[in-house]
Amino acid sequence: MIKNLLIGVFTITSVACAQAPADPTVYGNSITSEELKELLYTYASDEFEGRETGEPGQKKAVQYLKDQYVAMNVASAYGNDNYFQEIPFERQKLAEATLTINGKEATIYEDYIPPRNVTVDETITEIIYVGYGIDADNYSDYTNLDVKDKVVIIKSGEPQNEDGTYVTSGTKEKTQWTSGRRARRLKIDTAHKLGAKVVFIVDDLGHNYYSKAYMKIDPETYEGRISEFSEEGAPYYFMTNTEFAKTIVPDITTNHTPKTVTTNISYSIKKDIELLSSENVVAYIEGSEKPDELIIISAHLDHLGIENGEVANGADDDGSGTVAMLEIAEAFQQAIKDGYPPKRSILFLHLTGEEKGLLGSKYYADKDPIFPLENTVANLNIDMIGRVDKYHKDDRNYVYVIGADMLSSELYQINEKANKTYTNINLDYKYNNETDPNRYYYRSDHYNFAKHNIPVAFYFNGTHEDYHKVTDTPDKIQYDLLEKRTRLVFYTAWELVNRAQRIVVDKAK
Ligand SMILES: [Zn+2]
Structure with a gap:
């Protein structure tokens, strides 16, 4: 009886296997x-x-x-x-912010765009200028540079060879480091990944675009921008332009060599977010x-x-x-x-x-x-x-x-x-x-x-x-x-x- 039953089961199984x-x-x-x-x-x-x-x-x-x-x-x-x-x-609304460099107060949105994901009060006496802030296979501004827990400032653009080709690619085509939103983001992320806690990113076009946009916002009616939840202690950045960056690194347009700059920068940011x-x-x-x-x-x-x-x-x-x-x-x-x-x-x-x-x-x-x-x-x-x-x-x-x-x-x-x-x-x-x-x-x-x-x-x-x-x-x-x-x-x-x-x-x- 049991044997028969088993045979029956096997028969059914083999039919299932042969399914079209x-x-x-x-x-x-x-x-x-x-x-x-x-x-x-x-x-x-x-x-x-x-x-x-x-x-x-x-x-x-x-x-x-x-x-x-x-x-x-x-x-x-x-x-x-x-x-x-x-x-x-x-939901990030506009942050309240002040920024003073060597005793002179900077104008929000005109000179700089503050981060909106932190509440912080800080005075720093040293900033690391990392030149272009590039870290590529064949070229790095970070060689022998320790930026861990440091404040850094990064200029825009990418170095070129004498024949006009870009150093990182050897071609004349724009690379991911050259300019634009993507290059800015990449430079910021690279600095943060290498341990920099604060980045001042110089980008004339981006700064111009955002400063105009921010100046148009009415803080009373502004609903805020939705973004990823940022944990306490998350790295952050300021965006600025070349003109203003000169108050920190006077020779920023002509000098691309990384160096430590003694300065006196104090800032106070108060974020306004809703979870x-x-x-x-x-x-x-x-x-x-x-x-x-x-x-x-x-x-x-x-x-x-x-x-x-x-x-x-x-x-x-x-x-x-x-x-x-x-x-x-x-x-x-x-x-x-x-x-x-x-x-x-x-x-x-x-x-x-x-x-x-x-x-x-x-x-x-x-x-x-x-x-x-x-x-x-x-x-x-x-x-x-x-x-x-x-x-x-x-x-x-x-x-x-x-x-x-x-x-x-x-x-x-x-x-x-x-x-x-x-x-x-x-x-x-x-x-x-x-x-x-x-x-x-x-x-x-x-x-x-x-x-x-x-x-x-x-x-x-x-x-x-x-x-x-x-x-x-x-x-x-x-x-x-x-x-x-x-x-x-x-x-x-x-x-x-x-x-x-x-x-x-x-x-x-
Ligand atoms: Zn869609």
């Missing part, structure tokens, strides 16, 4: 324009108040997403009923064969809130990516019901604070990756896939793909093949360039994964006349396109989770 391979189109076809439309008309409705980070509208949005996953029977990434990755933010809480939504499907390896599908859940009494609905930005994710999750869930679970795991990561500076993805990738980054195979990020930009008025059947080949040739090929096999969209690689002036590779959440050498593909329709306006409404979405583009992401994800080998990162940076 899944046909992904069955599940891809479950992603429909009708369902996307229904979801988006809710998600981008006035009820969600523009989903501003930390505000009631955002809380409604995250609750809505959680309810959708619960209804689909998709688990939380935490394995319990908590679908929210809590993230502390702060906010916000959350990423984290839903999860565990892989059946390689559960430790996972791909992340992401879209940002937030938008701009209410502007002058009007709700910024953010239907395309990024309601479109959000509802695409829900449909993709549902398609995978349908496959599971039919006995085809994904071999690798999938994290559905709805990100907060994208509009405030990619804060939710930064928090996940830099502070609290729920799953180890080294096991994260790829990130497919969707930000605006429901509209058509001005370059494609006559060719609606397109989507921009950015980043797919930057770290992994295989990811690029897989996406191309999924498209050729199933969706036939014109994949436009116009913005797929790290030096493209629009810098889209850096401008949505995928970048926070790419910088950790996790291959990313970013799906995007480009900007349009309603971009970041209250007129980005669900009636303007082209749902047939949204359906097609969502299916492409699904088929690419399908291959990534089900293929035998994990994709190779052959172009790690």
Whole structure:
């Protein structure tokens, strides 16, 4: 009797093993324009108040997403009923500040822009001038320089050879150190990483831009800027211009050699912040064969809130990516019901604070990756896939793909093949360039994964006349396109989770 029973069990098992391979189109076809439309008309409705980070509208949005996953029977990434990755933010208003150098009081916003993330009272008698503040493989201003716990001042620009080429690159093309916001940020971060506690960064263009902007702000009505929560003792910086920097380092324009300068600088800063809480939504499907390896599908859940009494609905930005994710999750869930679970795991990561500076993805990738980054195979990020930009008025059947080949040739090929096999969209690689002036590779959440050498593909329709306006409404979405583009992401994800080998990162940076 027992023997027979066992035989019976084995027979059933072998039938299951011989199951026909899944046909992904069955599940891809479950992603429909009708369902996307229904979801988006809710998600981008006035009820969600523009989903501003930390505000009631955002809380409604995250609750809505959680309810959708619960209804689909998709688990939380935490394995319990908590679908929210809590993230502390702060809303920074204007700080009160005074700065005196060698007995002379500086004028706020005209001479300098103070940090807003500290309350501090300090007098220093020594500042280290680190020249250009560059720390590259073949050139460093920090050689034999100990800046630990020191105050440093950094000039703008990058040294050039006599033939006009830049020292760090040997070419005449601008490098990451040369100028602009990115160079400024890199120099500040480098100094902080090497232990400097305070940075005076000299950047004439940046200073000019921000001082004008700050002088226009009315402190009475200013709501403040949302940013990452800064812990006590976090490093900070002042921004200034060359003119003012001369009061500290008189020969700053002609002398690039680092040196210690004796001075008398005192400053007093009083931050004015309000703590906010916000959350990423984290839903999860565990892989059946390689559960430790996972791909992340992401879209940002937030938008701009209410502007002058009007709700910024953010239907395309990024309601479109959000509802695409829900449909993709549902398609995978349908496959599971039919006995085809994904071999690798999938994290559905709805990100907060994208509009405030990619804060939710930064928090996940830099502070609290729920799953180890080294096991994260790829990130497919969707930000605006429901509209058509001005370059494609006559060719609606397109989507921009950015980043797919930057770290992994295989990811690029897989996406191309999924498209050729199933969706036939014109994949436009116009913005797929790290030096493209629009810098889209850096401008949505995928970048926070790419910088950790996790291959990313970013799906995007480009900007349009309603971009970041209250007129980005669900009636303007082209749902047939949204359906097609969502299916492409699904088929690419399908291959990534089900293929035998994990994709190779052959172009790690
Ligand atoms: Zn967006």
